[in-house]
Amino acid sequence: MSVAIKLRGCGKTWPGGTVALHPLDLDIAAGETLVLLGPSGCGKTTLLRLIAGLELPDAGGQVLFDGEDVTRLPIERRNVGMVFQSYALFPNMDVAGNIGYGLRVRGIPRAEVARRVDEMLEMTRLTEFARRRVDALSGGQRQRVALARAIAPRPRVLLLDEPLSALDARLREELRQEIDALLRSLGITAIYVTHDQAEAMALSDRICAMERGRIAQIGTGRDLYHRPANDFVAGFVGDTNxxxxxxxxxxxxxxxxxxxxxxxxxxxxxxxxxxxxxxxxxxxxxxxxxxxxxxxxxxxxxxxxxxxxxx
Amino acid sequence: MGFWTGLGFTLLISAFLILPVLVSVLPGITANQFEGLSSGLTTRWLREVWANYGGTVLLSLQIALSTLVITLLVGVPAAYVLARHAGVTARLVEEALVMPVAVPGIATALGLILAYGAVGDLRASWLFILVGHVVFCLPFMVRAVLAVLLSMDLKGLEEAARACGASWPQRFLGVILPNIAGGMLAGSLMVVTLSLGEFNMTLLLHTPFTRTLPVGLADAYTALRTEMASAYTLIFFVLIVPLLSAMQWAAGRADRVGAVR
Structure with missing residues (x-):
């Protein structure tokens, strides 16, 4: 189910001429969790949106899922799951309605949708909130609904854009462990954007540290910590002498x-x-x-x- | 100022405002307006109004509902497009839409007559009045829906729906429309109320065969048939007061929903 992702020469220039991303190549193995780490404005979210299909790369850039060129395929046809920083839950639907949305728009039969939604509710410990309005949920519960909604249709890739940044420190730690366990059990290719180096270390198979629209270093947390490629990486993943x-x-x-x-x-x-x-x-x-x-x-x-x- | 003084003052102001309403309605249900209520109540004037002006009531309702349908079909997509585009062009279009509200109705009506008065039979048709009402009411629908669209995370919701695999029609019908229903309701009540009461523009746009309720009302008053005009006003109130109340209720509801977010 999970796919390998290849980016070839993917850059992004905004209409005003600002370069968000310099052309870059990136290889993500099937089932791998790659964390895009960097300060705000480093291009990590733009890179995620290119992979998602929410942005088109500049001419010449290519996005490949298992060798298939999906560059021109919009997000709704890429079969990816995405968790947004703001969660963006649908206020007109209850918890179960939100989780089942991706299944319903795919025309999956009702009974199958209900079964899958129940499974997701259980997995994210939301069963008792199934009929709750989403604006009556706590931050952590909303986060879990967003996650369940993203994985319910069994996407080929899971994309997470700073999913924990709106939560307080304690809850963040708890949910980070839940997400980690979930990604391991699903074995799905996941790309996770964060500016928090502890989150990056804890969740990643590999970290891609980014600086001003370029990849500064790709490697495991240990590589980045003990053998940083430059002062920027060294300083971003911890204090140094x-x-x-x-x-x-x-x-x-x-x-x-x-x-x-x-x-x-x-x-x-x-x-x-x-x-x-x-x-x-x-x-x-x-x-x-x-x-x-x-x-x-x-x-x-x-x-x-x-x-x-x-x- | 003490509570009782305040209450007394408020009631006095209310009475001052409500008195003309009662005075204008009372002759319409009084047998002899010069003798007052002692002459007894009657429905005679109401029946006479219906016989003479019933057509104007029906035409007004027909125009109001048609205006509503058109402003919904045009206004909702227009608000959606305006909400999605932050540029100068979008703001100019928004300003242009509001123009007919600022320009006196008579000027708009003259403009319509000069531009389209000679096009086929349009001048003689009720559709000519409809055009005027749509021009006048459209900004109210657009504004009401746009306000809701701007208060929600439109871009985020659309991207989330896309990420779930929803095509444009799927996300418009399943996610956007249900979330702007409150704005559409508020806009609808506003449009129907404004269309039913519109006089300035309609006075110039109407023909003897396409008279609306407010135009007929003016006619009844100028004919010095006070009891008829009065009964006519009563009919107008019966139509408009429930709409105004519904509007208040919808606005209150929208405020509460807004406060939750």
Whole structure:
């Protein structure tokens, strides 16, 4: 059911001449979850909309689903499922009506629609809300309706445009795990847009980091974190220290109190799971070190810094 | 100002406004208007009005309903197109649509007569009045529907419907129309009310064979048959008051729905 997606020379220039996306190639394996990660305006949503069929690429660009050229096929004929940032649920239909919409417009017999909708309701734990108006649902419930509506017609590809950004942090974490479990169980090719690097790490098989309309790096979360292709990627997926030519993450360093230490503690900030310590040396260089909240040094203390061994 | 003073003041203002209505209706059901209610109530004037002017009532209803059908068929798609296009052209078209409301009815009527008065038998037909009413009422339908379209996430809903596999007719009928029904209802009540009461333009557009209710009413008043004019006014009220109430109700409902979103 799931398909491999290939983009060839896909760029997008808006009528005003603004380049949203420079021509790029991208290969997504069947069943893979690819996360498009980047700040707002980096072109990640435009890229998703090209794959969805909501936008046409500039002349010369091609979108292929399992080798079939779907570039000119509008979204309604691509058989994709899509979850929007605003959910865009239909206010004139109840929960079950929303979930069954994609099945009804395909002319699937009523009994089959009802059976499939029940299955979706159960899968997303919405059974008791089947007859509820969508404007009487909480944010998390709306999100699950949007997801169920997208996957009910068994699409070839699932596209998610910042589906969790409207929710608060706790709920986001919970739903992220649900979405992750769902994508694994469906084995569907999924493309997920987010600006949240933790979400990207948790959900992705691979992450495609984007910067100003270009792909900055494609790889697993570990690749991006430990071997970032450039400073932009390094900075976007976490905080970094620069030691000479090398980038070092704050949690890869350890402190040792020492009267002869070359670093002075500037400030220690308690952040819950760890304490972030800011250091400075005589030359004015700065360094961030994350450490457990056990023997946090006081500001002004002299310390040595060492690399932690590989975990 | 105390509560009772306030209430008294409000009632006084209301009485001031309602009194002319009662005075204009009362002779229509009084046997002898010069003797007053003591002469007894009668339906004689109502029957006479129906015999003399019944045709104008029916024609007014016919024109109002025809205006409604046309403004729905033209106004809803027009509002949809205007809502989808944010450009300068769309705003100019929107302004142009509202022009007939700002221009005096007499000027619009003269324009219509000069432009189309000589086209076939149009001048003698009730369709000529219909054209005028559509020109005058269309902006109200467009505005009512456009307001609802602009308050909802039209682009998002359409894209979501497309992503579900819906063709244009499917999403227009299944998603867009049901969600703008409130605006269509408000616009419809407005259009019917305005068409039934339209006088300025219709006075110039009508012929002796195509008189509408307000034109006939003016005729009855100028003929100095106060009891007839009065009974006639009563008939007009019976038609228009339920429509006005429905309009208030629809507007209240739309506000509540809007508040939920």
């Amino acid at each position: 620069r030691l000479g030519e090398e980038l070092v993450r704050p949690e890869q360093l350890a402190l040792h109190p020492s009267a002869e230490g070359e670093w002075t503690v500037q400030r220690a900030t308690f952040l819950g799971p760890f304490v972030r310590v800011k250091l400075r040396d005589a030359a004015g260089r700065e360094l961030m070190v994350d450490m457990p909240d056990l023997a946090t040094p006081a500001p002004g203390a002299r310390v040595e810094v060492r690399r932690r061994g590989p975990a």
